Amino acid sequence: MALRVCVTGAAGQIAYSLLYSVAKGDVFGKDQPVILTLLDIPPMMGVLEGVVMELQDCALPILQEVIATSDEREAFTDIDVAMLVGAMPRREGMERKDLLKANAKIFKSQGKSLDQYAKKTVKVVVVGNPANTNALIAMKCAPSIPKENFSCLTRLDQNRAKSQIAGKCSVPTSAVKKVTIWGNHSSTQFPDAMHAVVVKDGKDIQASEAVNDDAWLKGDFITTVQKRGAAVIAARKLSSAMSAAKAICDHVRDWVQGTADDDWVSMGVISDGNSYGVPEGLVYSFPVKLSGGKWTIVDGLAVDAFAREKMDVTAKELVEERDAAFAFIAD
Template identity: 70%
Template sequence: MNAPIILLLLDITPMLPVLEGVVMELQDCALPLLREVIATDKEEVAFKDLDAAILVGSMPRKEGMERKDLLKANVAIFRSQGAALDKYAKKTVHVLVVGNPANTNCLIAAKSAPSIPKENFSCLTRLDHNRACSQVAMRCGVPATHVKNVIIWGNHSSTQYPDVHHCKVSMSSGELACFDAVKDDSWLKGDFIATVQQRGAAVIKARKLSSAMSAAKAICDHMRDIWSGTPEGEFISMGVYSTGNPYGVPEDLIYSFPVQIKDKAWKIVDSLAINDFSKSKMDATAAELMEERDTALAFLAA
Protein backbone atom coordinates (compact mmCIF):
# COMPACT_ATOMS: atom_id res chain seq x y z
CA MET A 1 0.00 0.00 0.00
CA ASN A 2 1.72 3.17 -1.22
CA ALA A 3 -1.12 5.69 -1.32
CA PRO A 4 -0.26 9.25 -0.26
CA ILE A 5 -1.93 10.35 2.97
CA ILE A 6 -3.52 13.61 4.08
CA LEU A 7 -3.84 13.49 7.86
CA LEU A 8 -6.55 15.50 9.61
CA LEU A 9 -6.16 15.89 13.37
CA LEU A 10 -9.15 16.96 15.50
CA ASP A 11 -8.94 18.12 19.09
CA ILE A 12 -10.74 20.48 21.44
CA THR A 13 -9.85 24.17 21.14
CA PRO A 14 -7.70 24.43 24.32
CA MET A 15 -5.47 21.63 22.99
CA LEU A 16 -4.67 23.23 19.62
CA PRO A 17 -1.22 24.50 20.74
CA VAL A 18 -0.31 20.95 21.80
CA LEU A 19 -1.67 19.63 18.53
CA GLU A 20 0.65 21.97 16.66
CA GLY A 21 3.51 20.25 18.44
CA VAL A 22 2.23 16.90 17.15
CA VAL A 23 2.12 18.36 13.64
CA MET A 24 5.76 19.45 13.97
CA GLU A 25 6.79 15.98 15.04
CA LEU A 26 4.96 14.39 12.12
CA GLN A 27 6.68 16.79 9.75
CA ASP A 28 10.05 16.03 11.32
CA CYS A 29 9.54 12.29 10.78
CA ALA A 30 9.88 12.93 7.00
CA LEU A 31 7.38 10.14 6.38
CA PRO A 32 7.48 9.11 2.71
CA LEU A 33 3.70 8.90 2.18
CA LEU A 34 2.57 11.83 4.33
CA ARG A 35 1.60 14.70 2.02
CA GLU A 36 -0.16 17.10 4.42
CA VAL A 37 -1.19 17.44 8.07
CA ILE A 38 -4.18 19.59 9.01
CA ALA A 39 -4.85 20.37 12.68
CA THR A 40 -8.30 21.68 13.56
CA ASP A 41 -10.96 22.02 16.25
CA LYS A 42 -13.79 22.01 13.67
CA GLU A 43 -15.67 18.79 12.92
CA GLU A 44 -16.71 20.04 9.48
CA VAL A 45 -13.02 20.30 8.57
CA ALA A 46 -11.81 17.13 10.27
CA PHE A 47 -14.52 14.80 8.92
CA LYS A 48 -14.81 16.18 5.37
CA ASP A 49 -14.58 13.43 2.71
CA LEU A 50 -12.71 10.98 4.93
CA ASP A 51 -11.65 7.57 3.67
CA ALA A 52 -10.69 6.44 7.19
CA ALA A 53 -11.53 7.78 10.64
CA ILE A 54 -9.70 6.74 13.80
CA LEU A 55 -11.62 7.90 16.87
CA VAL A 56 -9.08 7.92 19.68
CA GLY A 57 -10.49 10.46 22.11
CA SER A 58 -12.92 9.50 24.85
CA MET A 59 -13.75 10.43 28.42
CA PRO A 60 -11.44 8.42 30.70
CA ARG A 61 -12.79 6.97 33.90
CA LYS A 62 -11.87 9.17 36.86
CA GLU A 63 -11.64 8.28 40.51
CA GLY A 64 -15.08 7.94 42.06
CA MET A 65 -16.83 7.85 38.66
CA GLU A 66 -19.43 5.12 38.23
CA ARG A 67 -19.52 3.21 34.97
CA LYS A 68 -22.91 4.70 34.03
CA ASP A 69 -21.40 8.20 34.38
CA LEU A 70 -18.55 7.18 32.09
CA LEU A 71 -21.00 5.81 29.53
CA LYS A 72 -23.13 8.96 29.69
CA ALA A 73 -20.13 11.21 28.98
CA ASN A 74 -18.97 9.03 26.10
CA VAL A 75 -22.42 8.77 24.54
CA ALA A 76 -22.32 12.57 24.10
CA ILE A 77 -18.87 12.40 22.46
CA PHE A 78 -19.59 9.53 20.07
CA ARG A 79 -23.08 10.72 19.19
CA SER A 80 -21.46 13.97 18.03
CA GLN A 81 -18.68 12.24 16.13
CA GLY A 82 -21.05 9.75 14.53
CA ALA A 83 -23.30 12.60 13.39
CA ALA A 84 -20.29 14.43 11.95
CA LEU A 85 -19.23 11.33 10.04
CA ASP A 86 -22.78 10.96 8.73
CA LYS A 87 -22.83 14.57 7.56
CA TYR A 88 -19.33 15.12 6.19
CA ALA A 89 -17.45 11.84 5.53
CA LYS A 90 -17.64 9.60 2.50
CA LYS A 91 -20.28 6.90 2.83
CA THR A 92 -17.49 4.37 2.21
CA VAL A 93 -15.47 5.61 5.21
CA HIS A 94 -13.95 2.96 7.46
CA VAL A 95 -14.27 3.95 11.11
CA LEU A 96 -12.07 2.54 13.87
CA VAL A 97 -13.02 3.37 17.47
CA VAL A 98 -10.14 3.23 19.95
CA GLY A 99 -11.43 5.37 22.84
CA ASN A 100 -12.79 3.27 25.71
CA PRO A 101 -15.24 1.72 26.37
CA ALA A 102 -14.44 1.04 22.72
CA ASN A 103 -17.11 -1.52 21.83
CA THR A 104 -20.03 0.50 23.14
CA ASN A 105 -18.60 3.81 21.92
CA CYS A 106 -18.35 2.23 18.47
CA LEU A 107 -21.99 1.11 18.64
CA ILE A 108 -23.11 4.64 19.56
CA ALA A 109 -21.08 6.16 16.71
CA ALA A 110 -22.56 3.66 14.24
CA LYS A 111 -26.12 4.33 15.38
CA SER A 112 -25.48 8.08 15.07
CA ALA A 113 -24.38 7.69 11.44
CA PRO A 114 -27.35 5.90 9.83
CA SER A 115 -26.26 6.60 6.24
CA ILE A 116 -22.94 4.74 6.70
CA PRO A 117 -23.10 0.92 6.68
CA LYS A 118 -22.64 -0.58 10.15
CA GLU A 119 -20.13 -2.98 8.59
CA ASN A 120 -17.83 0.04 8.15
CA PHE A 121 -17.50 0.49 11.91
CA SER A 122 -15.09 -1.51 14.05
CA CYS A 123 -13.39 -1.17 17.41
CA LEU A 124 -9.83 -1.98 18.38
CA THR A 125 -9.21 -5.39 19.93
CA ARG A 126 -6.02 -5.86 17.90
CA LEU A 127 -3.98 -4.64 20.87
CA ASP A 128 -5.38 -7.53 22.93
CA HIS A 129 -4.77 -9.86 19.98
CA ASN A 130 -1.13 -8.74 19.76
CA ARG A 131 -0.72 -9.12 23.53
CA ALA A 132 -2.00 -12.69 23.32
CA CYS A 133 0.36 -13.51 20.44
CA SER A 134 3.28 -12.06 22.36
CA GLN A 135 2.54 -14.01 25.55
CA VAL A 136 2.38 -17.30 23.63
CA ALA A 137 5.52 -16.44 21.65
CA MET A 138 7.53 -15.64 24.79
CA ARG A 139 6.34 -18.87 26.41
CA CYS A 140 7.45 -20.89 23.37
CA GLY A 141 10.68 -18.96 22.74
CA VAL A 142 9.73 -17.93 19.21
CA PRO A 143 9.12 -14.55 17.50
CA ALA A 144 5.58 -13.18 17.71
CA THR A 145 5.26 -13.58 13.93
CA HIS A 146 5.38 -17.37 14.50
CA VAL A 147 2.05 -17.26 16.34
CA LYS A 148 -1.18 -16.97 14.34
CA ASN A 149 -4.91 -17.32 14.74
CA VAL A 150 -5.35 -16.35 18.35
CA ILE A 151 -8.81 -14.91 18.99
CA ILE A 152 -10.08 -12.15 21.24
CA TRP A 153 -13.79 -12.68 21.86
CA GLY A 154 -16.11 -9.98 23.15
CA ASN A 155 -15.41 -6.74 24.96
CA HIS A 156 -12.19 -4.73 25.13
CA SER A 157 -12.35 -5.00 28.90
CA SER A 158 -11.31 -7.39 31.64
CA THR A 159 -14.10 -9.78 30.56
CA GLN A 160 -12.58 -10.34 27.11
CA TYR A 161 -11.70 -13.95 26.29
CA PRO A 162 -8.29 -14.59 24.72
CA ASP A 163 -8.77 -17.96 23.01
CA VAL A 164 -5.89 -20.12 21.71
CA HIS A 165 -7.83 -23.29 20.90
CA HIS A 166 -7.38 -22.55 17.17
CA CYS A 167 -3.96 -20.93 17.43
CA LYS A 168 -0.93 -22.32 15.59
CA VAL A 169 2.72 -21.85 16.57
CA SER A 170 5.63 -22.32 14.15
CA MET A 171 8.38 -24.17 16.01
CA SER A 172 11.69 -25.63 14.84
CA SER A 173 9.90 -28.99 14.69
CA GLY A 174 7.11 -27.61 12.50
CA GLU A 175 3.72 -25.95 13.01
CA LEU A 176 1.99 -27.08 16.18
CA ALA A 177 -1.34 -26.41 17.84
CA CYS A 178 -0.83 -23.88 20.63
CA PHE A 179 -1.64 -26.35 23.43
CA ASP A 180 0.95 -28.78 22.01
CA ALA A 181 3.56 -26.04 21.61
CA VAL A 182 3.12 -24.55 25.09
CA LYS A 183 2.62 -27.89 26.90
CA ASP A 184 1.01 -26.23 29.89
CA ASP A 185 -2.78 -26.37 29.75
CA SER A 186 -3.24 -24.88 33.21
CA TRP A 187 -1.26 -21.76 32.20
CA LEU A 188 -3.18 -21.35 28.96
CA LYS A 189 -6.52 -21.64 30.76
CA GLY A 190 -5.46 -19.52 33.75
CA ASP A 191 -2.59 -17.05 34.00
CA PHE A 192 -2.38 -16.51 30.23
CA ILE A 193 -6.02 -15.36 30.05
CA ALA A 194 -5.70 -13.17 33.15
CA THR A 195 -2.47 -11.59 31.89
CA VAL A 196 -4.01 -10.55 28.57
CA GLN A 197 -7.24 -9.39 30.22
CA GLN A 198 -5.37 -7.20 32.73
CA ARG A 199 -2.42 -6.10 30.60
CA GLY A 200 -3.73 -2.56 30.12
CA ALA A 201 -4.03 -2.06 33.87
CA ALA A 202 -0.54 -3.50 34.37
CA VAL A 203 0.91 -1.01 31.88
CA ILE A 204 -0.83 1.88 33.65
CA LYS A 205 0.49 0.71 37.01
CA ALA A 206 4.05 0.50 35.65
CA ARG A 207 4.30 3.69 33.59
CA LYS A 208 1.46 5.76 35.15
CA LEU A 209 0.00 6.20 31.68
CA SER A 210 -2.08 4.00 29.42
CA SER A 211 -0.62 2.05 26.50
CA ALA A 212 0.77 4.31 23.79
CA MET A 213 3.29 2.71 21.43
CA SER A 214 1.60 -0.70 21.52
CA ALA A 215 -1.82 0.88 20.91
CA ALA A 216 -0.45 2.86 17.96
CA LYS A 217 1.07 -0.32 16.49
CA ALA A 218 -2.25 -2.14 16.91
CA ILE A 219 -4.11 0.68 15.14
CA CYS A 220 -1.66 0.44 12.24
CA ASP A 221 -2.09 -3.35 12.09
CA HIS A 222 -5.89 -3.04 12.13
CA MET A 223 -6.06 -0.42 9.37
CA ARG A 224 -3.41 -2.14 7.24
CA ASP A 225 -5.42 -5.36 7.28
CA ILE A 226 -8.61 -3.52 6.28
CA TRP A 227 -6.84 -2.03 3.27
CA SER A 228 -4.58 -4.96 2.35
CA GLY A 229 -6.53 -7.98 3.59
CA THR A 230 -5.51 -10.88 5.81
CA PRO A 231 -3.16 -13.64 4.61
CA GLU A 232 -4.75 -16.81 3.26
CA GLY A 233 -5.64 -19.19 6.07
CA GLU A 234 -5.14 -16.60 8.82
CA PHE A 235 -7.56 -14.50 10.83
CA ILE A 236 -7.30 -11.58 13.22
CA SER A 237 -9.52 -10.09 15.94
CA MET A 238 -11.77 -7.06 15.41
CA GLY A 239 -14.76 -5.66 17.26
CA VAL A 240 -17.51 -5.70 14.62
CA TYR A 241 -21.27 -5.46 14.42
CA SER A 242 -23.02 -8.64 15.53
CA THR A 243 -25.90 -9.76 13.39
CA GLY A 244 -26.74 -13.36 12.48
CA ASN A 245 -23.30 -14.55 13.57
CA PRO A 246 -22.55 -18.29 13.85
CA TYR A 247 -21.64 -18.28 17.55
CA GLY A 248 -24.92 -17.28 19.18
CA VAL A 249 -23.68 -13.85 20.21
CA PRO A 250 -26.66 -11.50 20.70
CA GLU A 251 -27.37 -9.08 17.87
CA ASP A 252 -26.91 -5.31 18.01
CA LEU A 253 -23.56 -5.44 19.80
CA ILE A 254 -20.06 -4.53 18.72
CA TYR A 255 -18.34 -7.79 19.68
CA SER A 256 -14.81 -8.98 18.94
CA PHE A 257 -14.74 -11.95 16.56
CA PRO A 258 -12.13 -13.73 14.47
CA VAL A 259 -12.37 -12.21 11.01
CA GLN A 260 -10.81 -12.54 7.59
CA ILE A 261 -10.63 -9.48 5.35
CA LYS A 262 -10.67 -9.19 1.57
CA ASP A 263 -11.38 -6.15 -0.62
CA LYS A 264 -11.86 -4.00 2.52
CA ALA A 265 -14.73 -6.21 3.73
CA TRP A 266 -14.53 -8.40 6.82
CA LYS A 267 -16.15 -11.80 7.26
CA ILE A 268 -16.50 -13.62 10.57
CA VAL A 269 -14.72 -16.98 10.50
CA ASP A 270 -17.68 -19.29 10.93
CA SER A 271 -16.29 -22.81 11.04
CA LEU A 272 -14.60 -22.93 14.43
CA ALA A 273 -15.53 -25.52 17.05
CA ILE A 274 -16.32 -23.97 20.43
CA ASN A 275 -16.02 -26.05 23.59
CA ASP A 276 -17.92 -25.47 26.83
CA PHE A 277 -14.97 -23.68 28.47
CA SER A 278 -14.84 -21.14 25.63
CA LYS A 279 -18.61 -20.76 25.36
CA SER A 280 -18.98 -19.80 29.02
CA LYS A 281 -16.36 -17.07 28.69
CA MET A 282 -17.83 -15.82 25.40
CA ASP A 283 -21.26 -15.57 27.04
CA ALA A 284 -19.86 -13.70 30.06
CA THR A 285 -18.31 -10.95 27.97
CA ALA A 286 -21.48 -10.73 25.85
CA ALA A 287 -23.52 -10.20 29.01
CA GLU A 288 -21.30 -7.27 30.00
CA LEU A 289 -21.66 -5.75 26.54
CA MET A 290 -25.45 -6.06 26.64
CA GLU A 291 -25.54 -4.24 29.96
CA GLU A 292 -23.27 -1.49 28.60
CA ARG A 293 -25.36 -1.22 25.43
CA ASP A 294 -28.67 -0.91 27.26
CA THR A 295 -27.30 1.78 29.57
CA ALA A 296 -25.75 3.73 26.69
CA LEU A 297 -28.85 3.51 24.49
CA ALA A 298 -30.98 4.88 27.31
CA PHE A 299 -28.71 7.95 27.39
CA LEU A 300 -28.78 8.17 23.58
CA ALA A 301 -32.58 8.22 23.60
CA ALA A 302 -32.80 10.80 26.38
Protein backbone atom coordinates (compact mmCIF):
# COMPACT_ATOMS: atom_id res chain seq x y z
CA MET A 1 0.00 0.00 0.00
CA ALA A 2 1.27 3.46 -0.87
CA LEU A 3 2.09 6.01 1.82
CA ARG A 4 0.43 9.38 1.38
CA VAL A 5 2.94 12.13 2.10
CA CYS A 6 2.06 15.82 2.12
CA VAL A 7 4.66 18.55 1.62
CA THR A 8 3.63 22.18 2.12
CA GLY A 9 5.46 25.09 0.57
CA ALA A 10 5.93 22.60 -2.24
CA ALA A 11 6.87 25.16 -4.89
CA GLY A 12 9.69 26.51 -2.71
CA GLN A 13 13.43 25.99 -2.57
CA ILE A 14 13.58 23.39 0.20
CA ALA A 15 10.82 21.28 -1.34
CA TYR A 16 12.63 21.27 -4.68
CA SER A 17 15.43 19.21 -3.11
CA LEU A 18 13.17 17.35 -0.66
CA LEU A 19 10.61 15.97 -3.10
CA TYR A 20 13.10 14.10 -5.25
CA SER A 21 14.66 12.40 -2.21
CA VAL A 22 11.26 11.33 -0.84
CA ALA A 23 10.04 10.14 -4.23
CA LYS A 24 13.10 7.99 -4.94
CA GLY A 25 13.02 6.15 -1.61
CA ASP A 26 15.58 7.86 0.62
CA VAL A 27 13.06 8.26 3.46
CA PHE A 28 10.62 5.34 3.48
CA GLY A 29 12.64 2.77 1.55
CA LYS A 30 13.31 1.84 -2.06
CA ASP A 31 10.36 -0.56 -2.17
CA GLN A 32 7.74 1.60 -0.44
CA PRO A 33 5.33 3.23 -2.94
CA VAL A 34 4.43 6.85 -2.18
CA ILE A 35 1.73 9.30 -3.22
CA LEU A 36 2.78 12.93 -2.90
CA THR A 37 0.29 15.69 -2.16
CA LEU A 38 1.84 19.09 -2.73
CA LEU A 39 0.32 22.15 -1.06
CA ASP A 40 1.12 25.78 -1.79
CA ILE A 41 -0.69 29.09 -2.03
CA PRO A 42 -2.74 29.93 -5.17
CA PRO A 43 -0.17 32.35 -6.69
CA MET A 44 2.39 29.49 -6.73
CA MET A 45 0.25 26.98 -8.62
CA GLY A 46 1.97 27.68 -11.94
CA VAL A 47 5.41 27.03 -10.45
CA LEU A 48 4.08 23.96 -8.66
CA GLU A 49 2.81 22.54 -11.92
CA GLY A 50 6.38 22.72 -13.20
CA VAL A 51 7.56 20.79 -10.14
CA VAL A 52 4.92 18.12 -10.83
CA MET A 53 6.13 17.82 -14.43
CA GLU A 54 9.71 17.36 -13.27
CA LEU A 55 8.73 14.67 -10.80
CA GLN A 56 6.85 12.88 -13.58
CA ASP A 57 9.85 13.23 -15.88
CA CYS A 58 12.13 11.60 -13.29
CA ALA A 59 10.21 8.33 -13.94
CA LEU A 60 10.74 7.22 -10.35
CA PRO A 61 9.59 3.62 -9.80
CA ILE A 62 7.97 4.06 -6.36
CA LEU A 63 6.18 7.35 -7.09
CA GLN A 64 2.57 6.37 -7.78
CA GLU A 65 0.89 9.76 -8.00
CA VAL A 66 1.51 13.48 -7.52
CA ILE A 67 -1.32 15.83 -6.54
CA ALA A 68 -0.76 19.59 -6.61
CA THR A 69 -3.28 21.76 -4.77
CA SER A 70 -3.87 24.97 -2.84
CA ASP A 71 -6.68 23.30 -0.85
CA GLU A 72 -5.79 22.00 2.62
CA ARG A 73 -8.58 19.42 2.56
CA GLU A 74 -7.28 17.85 -0.63
CA ALA A 75 -3.68 18.00 0.59
CA PHE A 76 -4.27 16.49 4.05
CA THR A 77 -6.98 13.87 3.45
CA ASP A 78 -5.83 10.43 4.69
CA ILE A 79 -2.15 11.37 4.77
CA ASP A 80 0.40 9.29 6.70
CA VAL A 81 3.12 11.96 6.94
CA ALA A 82 3.02 15.76 6.83
CA MET A 83 6.15 17.77 6.13
CA LEU A 84 5.10 21.34 6.89
CA VAL A 85 7.81 23.28 5.10
CA GLY A 86 5.87 26.33 4.02
CA ALA A 87 5.69 29.39 6.29
CA MET A 88 5.72 33.17 6.10
CA PRO A 89 9.41 34.19 5.86
CA ARG A 90 10.73 37.06 7.91
CA ARG A 91 10.95 40.13 5.72
CA GLU A 92 13.11 43.19 6.12
CA GLY A 93 11.71 45.47 8.80
CA MET A 94 9.40 42.78 10.18
CA GLU A 95 9.43 42.40 13.95
CA ARG A 96 9.44 38.92 15.48
CA LYS A 97 5.90 39.39 16.83
CA ASP A 98 4.69 40.14 13.28
CA LEU A 99 6.29 36.92 12.06
CA LEU A 100 4.69 34.99 14.91
CA LYS A 101 1.29 36.47 14.16
CA ALA A 102 1.45 35.66 10.44
CA ASN A 103 2.56 32.09 11.05
CA ALA A 104 0.10 31.53 13.89
CA LYS A 105 -2.68 32.05 11.36
CA ILE A 106 -1.13 29.60 8.88
CA PHE A 107 -0.45 26.83 11.38
CA LYS A 108 -3.78 27.28 13.14
CA SER A 109 -5.48 26.58 9.82
CA GLN A 110 -3.21 23.66 8.97
CA GLY A 111 -3.61 22.16 12.44
CA LYS A 112 -7.39 22.26 12.11
CA SER A 113 -7.22 20.68 8.66
CA LEU A 114 -4.91 17.92 9.91
CA ASP A 115 -7.34 17.27 12.74
CA GLN A 116 -10.26 17.01 10.35
CA TYR A 117 -8.80 15.20 7.35
CA ALA A 118 -5.51 13.41 8.13
CA LYS A 119 -5.15 9.94 9.60
CA LYS A 120 -4.98 10.01 13.42
CA THR A 121 -1.65 8.20 13.11
CA VAL A 122 -0.16 10.95 10.93
CA LYS A 123 3.42 11.96 11.70
CA VAL A 124 3.97 15.71 11.42
CA VAL A 125 7.30 17.51 11.14
CA VAL A 126 7.26 21.31 11.11
CA VAL A 127 10.09 23.03 9.27
CA GLY A 128 8.73 26.54 8.65
CA ASN A 129 10.04 29.01 11.22
CA PRO A 130 9.58 29.68 14.07
CA ALA A 131 9.44 25.89 13.85
CA ASN A 132 9.04 24.95 17.52
CA THR A 133 6.17 27.35 18.12
CA ASN A 134 4.53 26.64 14.76
CA ALA A 135 4.55 22.93 15.70
CA LEU A 136 2.96 23.77 19.04
CA ILE A 137 0.21 25.80 17.33
CA ALA A 138 -0.56 23.00 14.87
CA MET A 139 -0.61 20.50 17.74
CA LYS A 140 -2.97 22.63 19.83
CA CYS A 141 -5.33 23.00 16.86
CA ALA A 142 -5.40 19.24 16.19
CA PRO A 143 -6.60 17.82 19.53
CA SER A 144 -7.66 14.45 18.11
CA ILE A 145 -4.10 13.65 16.96
CA PRO A 146 -1.69 12.53 19.70
CA LYS A 147 0.76 15.23 20.75
CA GLU A 148 3.59 12.75 20.30
CA ASN A 149 2.85 12.76 16.56
CA PHE A 150 4.04 16.37 16.20
CA SER A 151 7.67 17.41 15.98
CA CYS A 152 9.83 20.19 14.65
CA LEU A 153 13.09 20.04 12.77
CA THR A 154 16.34 20.55 14.68
CA ARG A 155 18.17 17.85 12.74
CA LEU A 156 19.73 20.48 10.48
CA ASP A 157 21.33 22.03 13.55
CA GLN A 158 22.53 18.60 14.67
CA ASN A 159 24.00 17.88 11.24
CA ARG A 160 25.77 21.23 11.33
CA ALA A 161 27.17 20.46 14.77
CA LYS A 162 28.36 16.99 13.71
CA SER A 163 30.08 18.50 10.69
CA GLN A 164 31.91 21.06 12.84
CA ILE A 165 33.20 18.39 15.23
CA ALA A 166 34.15 16.06 12.38
CA GLY A 167 36.13 18.82 10.71
CA LYS A 168 37.91 19.70 13.94
CA CYS A 169 38.87 16.05 14.50
CA SER A 170 39.61 15.22 10.84
CA VAL A 171 37.11 12.36 10.74
CA PRO A 172 34.02 11.73 8.58
CA THR A 173 30.71 12.89 9.99
CA SER A 174 29.67 9.24 10.36
CA ALA A 175 32.31 8.96 13.10
CA VAL A 176 30.56 11.56 15.29
CA LYS A 177 27.69 10.36 17.52
CA LYS A 178 25.47 11.61 20.34
CA VAL A 179 25.55 15.32 19.51
CA THR A 180 22.56 17.12 21.05
CA ILE A 181 20.64 20.25 20.14
CA TRP A 182 18.67 21.60 23.09
CA GLY A 183 15.77 24.04 22.85
CA ASN A 184 14.62 26.34 20.10
CA HIS A 185 15.55 26.30 16.42
CA SER A 186 16.82 29.85 16.76
CA SER A 187 19.98 31.67 17.74
CA THR A 188 19.36 30.66 21.39
CA GLN A 189 19.61 26.93 20.67
CA PHE A 190 22.30 25.06 22.62
CA PRO A 191 24.47 22.72 20.53
CA ASP A 192 25.94 20.36 23.15
CA ALA A 193 28.99 18.15 22.61
CA MET A 194 29.38 17.18 26.28
CA HIS A 195 28.07 13.66 25.68
CA ALA A 196 29.22 13.37 22.07
CA VAL A 197 31.53 10.59 20.96
CA VAL A 198 34.09 10.47 18.15
CA VAL A 199 35.06 7.09 16.71
CA LYS A 200 38.79 6.91 15.99
CA ASP A 201 40.67 3.74 15.11
CA GLY A 202 37.59 1.72 16.00
CA LYS A 203 37.36 3.18 19.51
CA ASP A 204 34.80 5.56 21.01
CA ILE A 205 36.48 8.68 22.37
CA GLN A 206 34.67 11.48 24.19
CA ALA A 207 34.39 14.45 21.86
CA SER A 208 35.92 16.71 24.49
CA GLU A 209 39.03 14.52 24.46
CA ALA A 210 39.11 14.13 20.68
CA VAL A 211 38.70 17.87 20.09
CA ASN A 212 40.98 18.78 23.00
CA ASP A 213 39.93 22.42 22.92
CA ASP A 214 37.43 23.27 25.63
CA ALA A 215 37.38 26.95 24.71
CA TRP A 216 36.31 26.06 21.16
CA LEU A 217 33.59 23.67 22.35
CA LYS A 218 32.15 26.33 24.66
CA GLY A 219 32.70 29.20 22.22
CA ASP A 220 33.10 29.11 18.45
CA PHE A 221 31.52 25.66 18.08
CA ILE A 222 28.27 26.86 19.65
CA THR A 223 28.12 30.22 17.90
CA THR A 224 29.02 28.73 14.50
CA VAL A 225 26.10 26.31 14.70
CA GLN A 226 23.73 28.96 16.08
CA LYS A 227 24.58 31.39 13.27
CA ARG A 228 25.09 28.92 10.41
CA GLY A 229 21.78 29.72 8.75
CA ALA A 230 22.63 33.41 8.66
CA ALA A 231 26.09 32.59 7.29
CA VAL A 232 24.55 30.58 4.45
CA ILE A 233 22.21 33.47 3.61
CA ALA A 234 25.14 35.91 3.61
CA ALA A 235 27.07 33.68 1.20
CA ARG A 236 24.26 32.42 -1.09
CA LYS A 237 21.88 35.36 -0.76
CA LEU A 238 19.32 32.58 -0.20
CA SER A 239 18.46 30.49 2.84
CA SER A 240 19.56 26.89 3.39
CA ALA A 241 17.70 24.54 1.04
CA MET A 242 19.73 21.45 0.12
CA SER A 243 20.94 20.90 3.69
CA ALA A 244 17.45 21.57 5.10
CA ALA A 245 15.92 19.02 2.72
CA LYS A 246 18.54 16.45 3.71
CA ALA A 247 17.81 17.07 7.40
CA ILE A 248 14.06 16.61 6.88
CA CYS A 249 14.77 13.28 5.20
CA ASP A 250 17.03 12.24 8.09
CA HIS A 251 14.41 13.27 10.65
CA VAL A 252 11.51 11.39 9.08
CA ARG A 253 13.58 8.35 8.05
CA ASP A 254 14.80 7.81 11.61
CA TRP A 255 11.31 8.44 13.02
CA VAL A 256 9.94 5.70 10.75
CA GLN A 257 12.89 3.30 10.67
CA GLY A 258 14.51 3.89 14.09
CA THR A 259 17.90 4.99 15.41
CA ALA A 260 21.03 2.93 16.02
CA ASP A 261 21.39 1.48 19.52
CA ASP A 262 24.62 3.41 20.11
CA ASP A 263 23.38 6.82 19.01
CA TRP A 264 20.57 9.34 19.39
CA VAL A 265 19.19 12.26 17.38
CA SER A 266 17.73 15.66 18.16
CA MET A 267 14.04 16.45 17.60
CA GLY A 268 11.74 19.18 18.79
CA VAL A 269 9.05 17.31 20.74
CA ILE A 270 6.49 18.12 23.40
CA SER A 271 7.85 18.51 26.92
CA ASP A 272 6.03 16.72 29.73
CA GLY A 273 7.67 18.88 32.40
CA ASN A 274 9.67 15.94 33.77
CA SER A 275 12.71 16.05 31.49
CA TYR A 276 15.73 18.24 32.23
CA GLY A 277 13.73 20.98 33.94
CA VAL A 278 12.06 22.09 30.72
CA PRO A 279 8.61 23.62 31.35
CA GLU A 280 5.66 21.45 30.40
CA GLY A 281 3.93 22.13 27.11
CA LEU A 282 6.82 23.48 25.06
CA VAL A 283 8.04 21.96 21.81
CA TYR A 284 11.69 21.77 22.82
CA SER A 285 14.58 19.98 21.14
CA PHE A 286 15.79 17.00 23.15
CA PRO A 287 18.06 14.02 22.49
CA VAL A 288 15.74 11.16 21.53
CA LYS A 289 15.91 7.52 20.55
CA LEU A 290 13.45 6.24 17.97
CA SER A 291 11.92 2.79 17.60
CA GLY A 292 8.69 1.46 16.15
CA GLY A 293 7.67 4.91 14.98
CA LYS A 294 7.85 6.37 18.50
CA TRP A 295 10.34 8.67 20.19
CA THR A 296 11.72 8.50 23.73
CA ILE A 297 13.73 11.27 25.37
CA VAL A 298 17.17 10.10 26.48
CA ASP A 299 17.11 10.38 30.26
CA GLY A 300 19.80 10.88 32.85
CA LEU A 301 22.38 12.92 30.97
CA ALA A 302 24.56 15.06 33.21
CA VAL A 303 23.85 18.79 32.94
CA ASP A 304 26.51 21.11 34.35
CA ALA A 305 26.07 24.77 35.24
CA PHE A 306 27.23 25.93 31.79
CA ALA A 307 24.68 23.72 30.03
CA ARG A 308 21.92 24.56 32.51
CA GLU A 309 22.22 28.27 31.77
CA LYS A 310 22.11 27.70 28.00
CA MET A 311 19.14 25.33 28.26
CA ASP A 312 17.20 27.79 30.43
CA VAL A 313 17.80 30.73 28.08
CA THR A 314 16.34 28.89 25.09
CA ALA A 315 13.41 27.60 27.19
CA LYS A 316 12.63 31.17 28.26
CA GLU A 317 12.51 32.28 24.64
CA LEU A 318 10.13 29.41 23.81
CA VAL A 319 7.81 30.36 26.69
CA GLU A 320 7.67 33.93 25.37
CA GLU A 321 6.97 32.71 21.82
CA ARG A 322 4.28 30.32 23.02
CA ASP A 323 2.48 32.97 25.06
CA ALA A 324 2.52 35.44 22.17
CA ALA A 325 1.39 32.86 19.62
CA PHE A 326 -1.43 31.53 21.80
CA ALA A 327 -2.71 35.08 22.24
CA PHE A 328 -2.81 35.42 18.44
CA ILE A 329 -4.70 32.16 17.82
CA ALA A 330 -7.20 33.03 20.55
CA ASP A 331 -8.26 36.12 18.58
